[in-house]
Amino acid sequence: MKFTKMQGIGNDYVYINCFEETVKDPSAVARFVSDRHFGIGSDGLILIRPSQVADCEMDMYNLDGSQGAMCGNGIRCVAKYVFDHGIVNKTSISIATKSGIKYVDLTVKDGKASLIRVNMGSPILQATQIPVVADTEQVIDAPIQVDGQEYHYTAVSMGNPHAIVYVEDTDSLDLAKIGPSFENHVNFPDRINTEFVQVLDKHTVKMRVWERGSGETLACGTGACAVAVASILNGHVSPDTPVTVKLLGGDLQIFWNRSENLVYMTGPAVTVFDGQIDLSFLGE
Numbered sequence: 001m002k003f004t005k006m007q008g009i010g011n012d013y014v015y016i017n018c019f020e021e022t023v024k025d026p027s028a029v030a031r032f033v034s035d036r037h038f039g040i041g042s043d044g045l046i047l048i049r050p051s052q053v054a055d056c057e058m059d060m061y062n063l064d065g066s067q068g069a070m071c072g073n074g075i076r077c078v079a080k081y082v083f084d085h086g087i088v089n090k091t092s093i094s095i096a097t098k099s100g101i102k103y104v105d106l107t108v109k110d111g112k113a114s115l116i117r118v119n120m121g122s123p124i125l126q127a128t129q130i131p132v133v134a135d136t137e138q139v140i141d142a143p144i145q146v147d148g149q150e151y152h153y154t155a156v157s158m159g160n161p162h163a164i165v166y167v168e169d170t171d172s173l174d175l176a177k178i179g180p181s182f183e184n185h186v187n188f189p190d191r192i193n194t195e196f197v198q199v200l201d202k203h204t205v206k207m208r209v210w211e212r213g214s215g216e217t218l219a220c221g222t223g224a225c226a227v228a229v230a231s232i233l234n235g236h237v238s239p240d241t242p243v244t245v246k247l248l249g250g251d252l253q254i255f256w257n258r259s260e261n262l263v264y265m266t267g268p269a270v271t272v273f274d275g276q277i278d279l280s281f282l283g284e
């Protein structure tokens with residue numbers, strides 16, 4: 001089975017071109033290829049499929065094999081892959097996802113896509129619409145008890161659910177402890193992606209993320225969008241200019257166009273290497 005390893009500011013996935021390959025059990029493949037010792041090593045698996053309604057389809061699986069509904073760093077890499085491999089010969093591309101069709105614009109350098117802007121759609125703020133059953137209808141500053149301590153979070157969905165928690169210092173967080181406690185909290189029966197955010201100034205925030213199904217990753221594109229929206233709603237950053245979201249793996253520029261109610265994310269996508277892997281023991 002041919003694959004391509006790609007990363008978007010350090011959020012790395014194994015990509016399989018399903019215009020050419022067939023994957024019977026994506027969840028099992030995701031669990032195996034993601035293992036950094038026995039497999040390839042990644043935050044999960046992304047299948048690039050043909051689509052009847054868009055130029056292609058992105059089908060994303062977390063490290064634990066659970067299927068994700070949307071992936072911001074992943075969709076930038078999918079756009080780069082289909083352009084660089086000549087599957088799509090244009091710089092404005094539509095990509096079907098489990099959270100609807102997304103529209104992407106590529107900047108090309110030396111014949112390859114280098115910087116990608118994604119229209120991520122509208123943030124979902126109503127608690128009733130977010131697959132996050134909080135014990136309150138409140139989506140801003142909602143209280144929650146985690147490991148015996150009270151926290152307050154803002155709930156934002158970008159097609160996948162996020163809880164955004166503001167802290168004084170992200171570097172000192174014991175994410176390996178607090179992350180799973182949020183991810184598996186009784187308030188979140190579908191589990192949750194949790195972003196811990198430190199405000200640096202009116203245009204810049206710094207974040208770490210514990211992802212549902214993947215654990216701490218170096219970056220989360222949908223999470224960065226959710227953080228920008230939450231930071232504007234909470235009055236932490238200017239609503240009129242792009243927010244620079246600083247993640248462990250790099251920076252993303254996020255702009256929430258309030259008149260359109262659309263969130264735009266701009267960032268890089270990088271091809272690391274191509275490879276072949278024998279998955280016959282999985283029945284692939």
Ligand SMILES: N[C@H](CCC[C@H](N)C(=O)O)C(=O)O
Binds near residue numbers: 068222
């Ligand atoms: N890393 C992805 C998000 C994956 C979300 C996934 N963990 C879930 O919702 O289950 C991103 O760049 O947006």
